[in-house]
Amino acid sequence: MENKYSRILVGMDGSAESLKAFDEAVRIAKRNDAELILANVIEQRSFLAVNTYDTLAEERHEKGTKILLKQFAEEAKVAGVAKVRTVLEYGSPKIMMATKIPKEEKIDLIVVGATGISYIERVIVGSVASYIVTHAACNTLIVRK
Template sequence: MTGFYPIINLMGNTKLFVIVLAPQSSMNGGKAMLQEYKKIMVGIDGSVESANAFDRAVAVALRNDAELLLVNIIDLRAFQSISTYDTMVAEDTKKGAEQLIADFAEEAKRAGITKIQTRVEFGSPKVMMATTVPKEENVDLIMIGATGLSYIERLFIGSVAQYVTAHAKCDILIVR
C-alpha cells in the first residue's frame, strides 16, 4: 500500500495526529507524487493549536502559491445557556471573531500570502469545517489544530479534528 493513512489511537492518548491524504491516481510511474494545493482552509478559533495550524498553513500556501481561506465557526450551542437569546451577544461574538480573523489575515499578508479569503459563520464547527465550507469553497486542503479535549470529552462530544478526519473529502493536516 502506498500513501498515508490515519493512525487511530483507541486508548485516548492525546499525543496523536494524523495526516490524511485523499486517494490519488497512481499514474506516476511509481515515483512519489507531490500534492499541489490551490485552496487551503485553516480553522481559526483563538487557541494555540489553531495558531500553530495557521503558521503551517501559511508555509504550505507560500510553497504552493495557494489561496488561504481563514475560517471561524461560532458554535450555536454556546448560546443555549442564555435564557433569552440576545442578538447583541451573537453580534458581539461575531464581531470578536471577525476581528480575530482579520488579525490573522493581516499576518498572512505580511508573510507574503496574496490570496486571502475570510469567513465567519454560525453553525456546527464540525459539520461546517468538514463538509459545508470545503464544498462551497472548493478547498483541497484543510488544516486545523488538534484539540485539547480529554479522553472523556472526546468520548461524549468528540472533537472537531476527529469529525473532520472522518468526514472531509479532501486532504487534512491536523497540527499540534
C-alpha cells in the same frame, strides 16, 4: 513528490492549536502559491442559555471573531501569502469545516489544530479535528503540538 494545493482552509478559533495550524497553513500556502481561507464557525446552540440573560453575547462574540479573522488575514499577507480570505459561518463546526465550506470553496486541503478542547470534552462530544479527518471532502492535515 509533494502535493500541489490551490485552496487551503484553516480553522481559526483562537486556541493555541489553531495558531499552530495557521502557521503551518501559511507555510503551505506560500510554498504552493495557494489561496488561504481562514474560517471560524460559530455554534449558536452555545448561546441559547446566555441569550436569555444577555442578548448581546452573540453579537459580541461575532464581532470578536471577525476581528480575530481579520488580524490573522493581515498576518498571513505580511508573511507573504498573496491571496487570503476569511469565512465566518454559523452552525455545527464539525459539519461546516468537514463538508459544507470545503465543497462551497473547492478546498484542496484543510489544516486544523489537533484539538482545542479538553480530554473529557473530546471523549464526550468528540473533537472537530477528529470529525474532519473521518468526514472531510478533501485532504486534511492535523497539526499537533
